[in-house]
Amino acid sequence: MKILIIGKTKSGKTTFGQNLANKLNYEFHSMSEMFRNLEKDNQLLTNNSLSLLQENWNCNINYIQNKFNKKIENFDNIILEGFRNPYEFFKFLDQNTYVIILNKINLDYKDNFEKDGLDAILFSLKFLQNQLGFKYKKIFYHDYEELNKSIELSGWKK
Numbered sequence: 001m002k003i004l005i006i007g008k009t010k011s012g013k014t015t016f017g018q019n020l021a022n023k024l025n026y027e028f029h030s031m032s033e034m035f036r037n038l039e040k041d042n043q044l045l046t047n048n049s050l051s052l053l054q055e056n057w058n059c060n061i062n063y064i065q066n067k068f069n070k071k072i073e074n075f076d077n078i079i080l081e082g083f084r085n086p087y088e089f090f091k092f093l094d095q096n097t098y099v100i101i102l103n104k105i106n107l108d109y110k111d112n113f114e115k116d117g118l119d120a121i122l123f124s125l126k127f128l129q130n131q132l133g134f135k136y137k138k139i140f141y142h143d144y145e146e147l148n149k150s151i152e153l154s155g156w157k158k
Contacts, residue, residue, distance in 0.1 A: 004092055005081035006121060007102030009110040012147050013081040016102060020151055021079045027068070031060055031082040057087045084117040086124065093128060099136035101125075102147070 003020065005013045014030055021028035052059050064080070065071055072091060083089040093099075101122065109115040125136055141147045 001077065002075050002092055002094075002097045003079040003100060004083065004089065004097060005079065005100045005102060006083050006089070006118060008104065008107050008118065009114060011102045011104045011107055012144050013102055015144065016100075016147055016151070017079045017081040019148065023151060024077070024079075027078045029064055029067070029078065029080050031064075031080060031084070031088075033063075053085055057085065060085065061088050061091060083121065084114060086117060086120040089121050090124070090128065093132045093134050095133035097132075097134040099125065099134060101136060101138045103138060103140045104147070105140060105142050 003017075003026070005017050007013050017030070018028055020026070056062070061072060068075070068078075075092070076096065080092065109118070128134075129136060139147065139150050141150065
């Protein structure tokens with residue numbers, strides 16, 4: 001199974017994903033890793049991300065295929081978080097995919113790039129679920145403690 005985690009910046013995607021990966025003994029990858037390796041400043045990170053994506057909409061997929069030495073069709077037992085590019089996100093969806101949408105109450109979007117990307121993904125999920133057969137779950141929470149408890153309460157099993 002592939003688990004895709006989406007949510008706003010600072011919503012706890014990385015921590016939640018790492019904790020869930022440890023519990024399930026899955027590999028973990030943050031989709032922003034490639035960009036973060038290039039730039040530490042948040043505003044430059046967004047600008048550089050946009051530039052790279054405009055040059056090659058598959059840049060992140062190419063990066064993780066090289067990192068794990070396999071094509072996305074062969075990904076299994078992996079958790080991927082931090083999608084902003086709907087084009088790449090949709091390529092991972094199939095009946096072997098579970099999408100988790102993290103929604104921290106009262107957390108604003110970082111910028112329009114984040115908002116537009118996440119809005120496009122969220123808008124399309126319900127339609128695509130019927131077409132592709134994946135599952136998804138929304139998790140609403142107020143703080144990170146509540147989010148971490150959801151791992152235990154959700155009955156995740158390997």
